[in-house]
Amino acid sequence: MNAFQKNKSKETLFTFIPAGDDPPRGDFSSRKKSPKLCGTNYPLSIAFIVVNEFCERFSYYGMKAVLTLYFLNFLHWDENLSTTMYHAFSGLCYFTPVLGALIADTWLGKFKTIIYLSIVYVIGHVIKSVGAIPTVGNQVIHVVLSMLGLALIAFGTGGIKPCVAAFGGDQFEEEHAKERSKFFSVFYLAINAGSLISTFVTPVLRGDVKCFGGDCYALAFGVPAALMVIALVVFIAGSGMYKKTPPRGNILLEVCQCIAFAIRNRLKNRSKQIPKREHWLDWASEKYSKQLINEIKMVTRVLFLFIPLPMFWALFDQQGSRWTLQATRMNADFGGIVFQPDQMQFVNPLLILIFIPIFDFGLYPLINMCRFNFTPIRKMATGMILAGLAFAAAAIVEVKVNETTMPLPVPKESFIQVVNLANDSIQVKIQGQDLFQQPIGAFQDPAEYSKLMLNGAQQNFVFDLQSPGSVSTFYHTVQEKSVYSLIVYKSEGNLSSHLIADMETKPAKGLSAVRFINALDQDVNVTIGKEQIISVNKNYGVSDYTTLERGKYNVQCKAEAKEFTLSLGLLDFGASYTIVITNTSSNTIEARKIEDILANDVHIAWQLPQYVLISAGEVMFSITGLAFSYSQAPVSMKSVLQAGWLLTVAFGNVIVLIVAQAAPLEQWAEFVLFACLLFAVCIIFSIMGYYYISVDPEDLTEEEEKKEMPSNGNVISLAPQKTKL
Template identity: 50%
Template sequence: MTEKTTDDNKKAKSKEVCGYPISIFFIVVNEFCERFSYYGMRAVLVLYFRYFLKFDDDLATSIYHIFVALCYLTPIMGAIIADSWLGKFKTIIYLSIVYAIGQVVMAVSAINDITDSDRDGTPDNLTFHIALSMLGLILIALGTGGIKPCVAAFGGDQFQDSQAKQRGTFFSVFYLCINGGSLLSTIITPILRAQECGIHSQQKCYPLAFGVPAALMVVSLVVFIAGSGMYHKTKPQGNIMLAVCKCIGFAVKNRFKHRSSAHPKRTHWMDWAEEKYDKLLIAQIKMVLKVLFLYIPLPMFWTLFDQKGSRWTLQATTMDGNFGAMILQPDQMQTVNPILILTLVPIMDSLVYPLIKKCGLNFTPLRRMTVGMFLAAMAFVAAALVQIQIDKTLPSFPSATQSQLKVLNMGSNALTVILPNNNPIEIQGAQATVQYLTFEEESITVSLQNTEISRTVVLPREKRQTLLIPSNLNGTWDVTDDLMEKPEQGANKIRFVNGMAGAVNVSAWGESFGSIASSRASNYSLFLNGKVTFTISDGANTCDYSREFGFGSSYTLLIPSNFTWGSTCWEKISAVEDIQPNSFHMGWQIPQYFLITCGEVVFSVTGLEFSYSQAPSNMKAVLQAGWLFTVAVGNFIVLIVAEIAQMEEQWAEFVLFASLLVAVCVIFSIMAYFYTYTDPTAIEAQFRDTDNESHQEKLEMKKEHSKESHNEKDDEHNQTKM
């Protein structure tokens, strides 16, 4: 309960626990749940676009960054609504409801009751799922962005003026909750996504990965409402951003209005607002504009930083996530960032910065930010080096004028195959050519050495095929269509080829390959990494065959012609590697995450402190809005640069972004060199004194004028009497 004070201007004193208002505990829990909800949903978002909605890499990246940009544009709207209309409390409530609805819509959009024929997991009504997803993301952007500038400030409002120490502790805990929620969610939601779920067929469990964040957002809202009776709720006081915009608008309008007249020149263009606005307000706006000018190059940092949730996550899908004791999902690599933040922030503050100061170096905030930008650029150089190594492990698929062929010997005897433009190739029994052979011809003749047996094989353009040579060489030689891309999300695609005389059935994990006829191949089935046991049966006999699979591979498992049933039947089965598993380890991404996080700590934390120190007392929210706006612009730059560059090689795009940031870093360092640090408090005090003197002079002049008018009236009255 809240005990009202008699003075309406004083805060209501609420119950306290350990010297802290009990109301802040509801706010802290609310923030933790909300950040879990946001970062948990965002962690799996780009993979949802890529593998559920079937967007390509570029479109998935574009939609992801548009969403992030909107999340950092809407805080301006939230601040205006809270300060000018609803107040912080009602703004948080109403926009949290919008937020929760958006999360629920996202979870519903991922529900896909697929049939057995939809084996690739493509939704039956893709357009409906896309529309629902976009609606959910818009609602989430409105919600999370709208409450962003309100929650922390609302928490600060709960403290009395005498509780400055407790208020400082609250903001530290508040920041910890943000990173704690981010860390836990980026660990948990990728695990939920990786689960297999479905009604008719197993698929990645995006409904659960989005559903848990939705539930946490509902909990966040309920907890916040539960503390309603304990909060101190300030009424809207008017938005300073609107006053700033009006003052700037008047100055610009007045300047152009008198551009051709004989008015005296002003020292600064904002001085043209002096006819209507106080000099103090104008001086404060000048300080803000001075800092905002420095913000111009900053979006380029965020252009690189936010790609760790898009391009870097997609990069991780082509890597090996086996860390021995645990298997990391591609989207779980993002947890490295919050872990390093929680580690590096205290190290930088208590060790690195003091050490630099002891060395006699003047490591100013703007110099720190310059170093942060350079570190982010180096992170993308590291990402480019990693991508080059990954590309070496990726299969080389045929171009528009080529086709590829592999030859598989299903018999038990070795064969020597003669192919055009190739030396004779010896293929052992139950084996295949090691690599796919590339051809420009539309058809070729395949013959066996020392025999008169040959076959003509048609080679479709831009396709991979496998030629199946049966043990009965005079029988039918079948040709299969093979995969033309690596399996998605680090899974493995497996098929069986039956070299025996009779048909067999194969199944594993409830997935059936169906009946496989003699000298024929099954369709591909998708399996996660790890050990898989296949059961082979001809109706009368069964055989279990187990194999360990890595990430992103494709295998053709051959049941040879000399296969025999029994306890050692599995020894006869051979595995032909069509696409090699991801071999470049995901741990190689850690250096780039380390560099980008060091850059974030030096750039972002310092930038916020610098903005706070250089901002007038009543305009810190204006600079906060400007800072968030640079994040939004940075995400739009990703789309613009990627669209203009249109680079085929991902490593080249990483190098391009790194080069752009280095160029911007040089520009920013020059701007920082000419920047003069100010003391807003001293400037404000100076102009307050000036305004008070001016106000006093105006009062004196008004009194003098009033006295003169009164004397004139007395003279007139006396003359009338005479």
């Protein structure tokens, strides 16, 4: 398998090269040969290209790793809109390579295209970083700057995508094909190294470094911007050593023009008495050569096989959106080392680097030894199945994660719990409701929330409270779609109550939330976190919620002239706590902790199986698909198939944003839906692949094509090169 075949879906190692996949040799012969790396046939110029690619990939994947959480926590969009915008950006990054190829091959050439679009790329990063500074303008300004920056980044990264690798290949002499092949392997390693390091580092810059009073998104975007500047500087530094080929026209444009002419000509002559032609593309024969038409026929057969492929990418690219959001609701503590939820994305490039040699030198040879014909179509279908299983695993994890979340009340519905701070057991009855049948013990952790039904948007309820020797009645107003705690306590020997609003959803970003109830008869000041002082009024006053990083906390509580240290214990990931400050029998005070919303008890390591499955699926699907499509096209049409391959990634992202907006489902159900869709598409793809006849385009002569091409456009009798896949 050559280096062209070892690429992954996120990158292409091909340019849209017209009329042959190598530049004209004459373009090189008249130029001075570039200097070589010590004692080798490798041009020194490729070192600049490899470093450029590493920095550019660090820049792209580093920015993208924190993008979903930026939408969610900085711009305050909901999960569906955040997912939609993430995949809209990803899709745009895979539509723009077509524009980059047109610019490079018809106007500027690869070198100038890389330079100019890299400048656009840098400007986009700078705008994106500035838009992440909280003090720059209002929310509208932040959104405008973010969208403008992302649009420029998409045009920059997509525009140079089809140029950089091929420009590196251009640096080698024709007699050094072996070295050129190894260069592409090194190039691919640079891609994955940049992706691996950046997806681990930038979440740390976002979450562990604090600026402007919160997560430092400006730094998390600023470092990738600096790496892109370095990429541009390094690339320009090697300018004097590069071999630069002039633009020669774009075969992709010619293919589109040929297809458009065939369609127009067919429609124009539909009513005329003209002999039927064997294939609809034959209607272009008045203007285009027979060879070009036959080559396009071969390509369209493969492009037809590409139709089901976007569904794989619809699942694959959700690692940076839905799976990252899932990780925010999980326990990320690895024995004292806490992972950021967006850091889990680094697992994919790490596994890819591990799986490629295992598959190439272990799994595939073992399968061949078993005499099983593991064809490219079967490998790709297996990759689809593995990706579907990954989403089935993600759905199971999601169900377990949801066990610790608060149910969302619907209209005419609220949730309520009772916190008994009296010294005796109490009985609570709500008129018109069948709740709290059992007595509630003193300072007993409340049971789970109970559902309270309303007859409108709000309703006044009568609460009857009873304890030994005391009966009281209170009226409280309840709003629909809200969550409450009924605080019951003794006041002058009688029962009394407050109805307080609780946190309705888990704290964002895996933080914990805490509030204080002061059961003392004097005001208190509580110092928590980084010198944060919370004032709580006496006689069961309630503070607002404060969000904190997960950890064990001791707080200083000052009541009048006395100061006490209170241990809160562990405030865990995603939990919401009520801390009751009360007296003890020994004239001191203590903190009693109530967990209102359960902590994230599903460990983030449970995401590893889904990452393993989808990474194995990527190796089988993506690398095999690239090699297969490259092998099935004539030399002059390989660029067209690479354009088609990139567009399958773009359309896959379009599928996700459509589902996210058009069919809002519970997250586990959405995962199951995507898995089922991919399994169904896998069956369709397998059937299409069964009837696909593989050919070796290099062995086809123009005369053979004329003889062997039937009316349906399929090559059917060119053995021994053809096999059924």
